[in-house]
Amino acid sequence: MKKFSKVVPAIIILCIVGALFGGNGKSKDEPPKEIPRDTVMVASNDFKPTRPIIVVEKETENDKVLSKLEVHYIDVGQGDATLIKCGNEAMIVDGGNESKGTAIQLYLKKQNIKSLKYVVATHPDADHVGGLDVVIYKFDCGQILIPNCESNTSSFHQLQQSMKAKGYTPHVVDVGEKYTLGDAKIEILSPSAEFTFSDTNDSSIVFRLDHGNNSFLFTGDVTIPPQQALIYDPDLDIDVDVLKVPHHGAATAYIKGFYDEVSPKYAVISCGKGNRYGHPRKEVLNDLKGRGTKLFRTDEQGTIVALSDGKSIVFSSEPSETWLPGDSAVADSSGNTIETPTTKGFQHNLSEAPKAGVTYVYNSNTKKFHRPNCSSVTDIKPTNRVDLTCTREELLAAYPSAKPCKRCNP
Numbered sequence: 001m002k003k004f005s006k007v008v009p010a011i012i013i014l015c016i017v018g019a020l021f022g023g024n025g026k027s028k029d030e031p032p033k034e035i036p037r038d039t040v041m042v043a044s045n046d047f048k049p050t051r052p053i054i055v056v057e058k059e060t061e062n063d064k065v066l067s068k069l070e071v072h073y074i075d076v077g078q079g080d081a082t083l084i085k086c087g088n089e090a091m092i093v094d095g096g097n098e099s100k101g102t103a104i105q106l107y108l109k110k111q112n113i114k115s116l117k118y119v120v121a122t123h124p125d126a127d128h129v130g131g132l133d134v135v136i137y138k139f140d141c142g143q144i145l146i147p148n149c150e151s152n153t154s155s156f157h158q159l160q161q162s163m164k165a166k167g168y169t170p171h172v173v174d175v176g177e178k179y180t181l182g183d184a185k186i187e188i189l190s191p192s193a194e195f196t197f198s199d200t201n202d203s204s205i206v207f208r209l210d211h212g213n214n215s216f217l218f219t220g221d222v223t224i225p226p227q228q229a230l231i232y233d234p235d236l237d238i239d240v241d242v243l244k245v246p247h248h249g250a251a252t253a254y255i256k257g258f259y260d261e262v263s264p265k266y267a268v269i270s271c272g273k274g275n276r277y278g279h280p281r282k283e284v285l286n287d288l289k290g291r292g293t294k295l296f297r298t299d300e301q302g303t304i305v306a307l308s309d310g311k312s313i314v315f316s317s318e319p320s321e322t323w324l325p326g327d328s329a330v331a332d333s334s335g336n337t338i339e340t341p342t343t344k345g346f347q348h349n350l351s352e353a354p355k356a357g358v359t360y361v362y363n364s365n366t367k368k369f370h371r372p373n374c375s376s377v378t379d380i381k382p383t384n385r386v387d388l389t390c391t392r393e394e395l396l397a398a399y400p401s402a403k404p405c406k407r408c409n410p
Ligand SMILES: [Zn+2]
Pocket: 079, 080, 125, 127, 128, 221, 247, 248, 352
């Protein structure tokens, strides 16, 4: 009752005020006051309007005109580097190996990039972070995102040096974190900030990028364990339109279940022409071919650009039709990638790719030794891996318990 007695006089006063001043003192032609976009005005029964009521309906996500999204899978030979632009904002994901830093700098300059909102170093391997130090030195960088992964690689050390020089503190990402780039949305799917993988590749930052109805998945070099986690976590959605194929299409990073879950309409493989690892492997290519995925490859097509308006995706080149797997034997015998050894000796090489001249790779954990092009080599934990430039006899003299790998028969 008390409430009612207060409300009634208030309504009466409002009605009088409305009748007295509604529309008074203003010319008919004067436009109505600007109404906030999201405001919805509703006519009430007991208040007669003197001005037209404007009902602004909230725009739905599908109707909204989005600023265009560009994803540039830059050809950096054997490695990864992706530039993503949306509206006035840009980010880079990895920067190829050390020799590609300047080429990436020039590419960004040509694209009119002045600053990068995010720099993502998916994992510390040389073919991913090698060129990023140049990018950090040359551009204003908002946030630098790294995974929870300790590494002694020289490339990672250089990356840290560049951040220190510019006064940047990197942010260690965590599953579920969300970021925005123009009208695009980013969600971190892996790794967790608390959990560490024994393999550097598995620490790779995996994220999805959503732009209207279009979606992209970035996977770094994750092999099977993180992929399984992604498949079975009900909170993580990896069903996207464009898949950046994990680990350059390596067989050690292939499980059918992952591709079933992603069911990509398009796939992009970033790898070097005639690379010594034999990327991409036929298992991956057969899978993609079998499900009708349109494939793009930097080793065949150079830099590939995907353009999204939020509804459809257009690529800068026609899909690859060769379905040609990499052949490590051909790559090695051609002499293009492995030079004749000039210096002999033992060195700890903690980067992903054995350097030219390396004759054997020894795993101090399993005590096995491999040919440098063996597919197992990239899976050896950096701290366990010793790259050798020596004869077989010298190797066995230095590591008497070493056993040859059964896969590559060194
Ligand atoms: Zn890689």
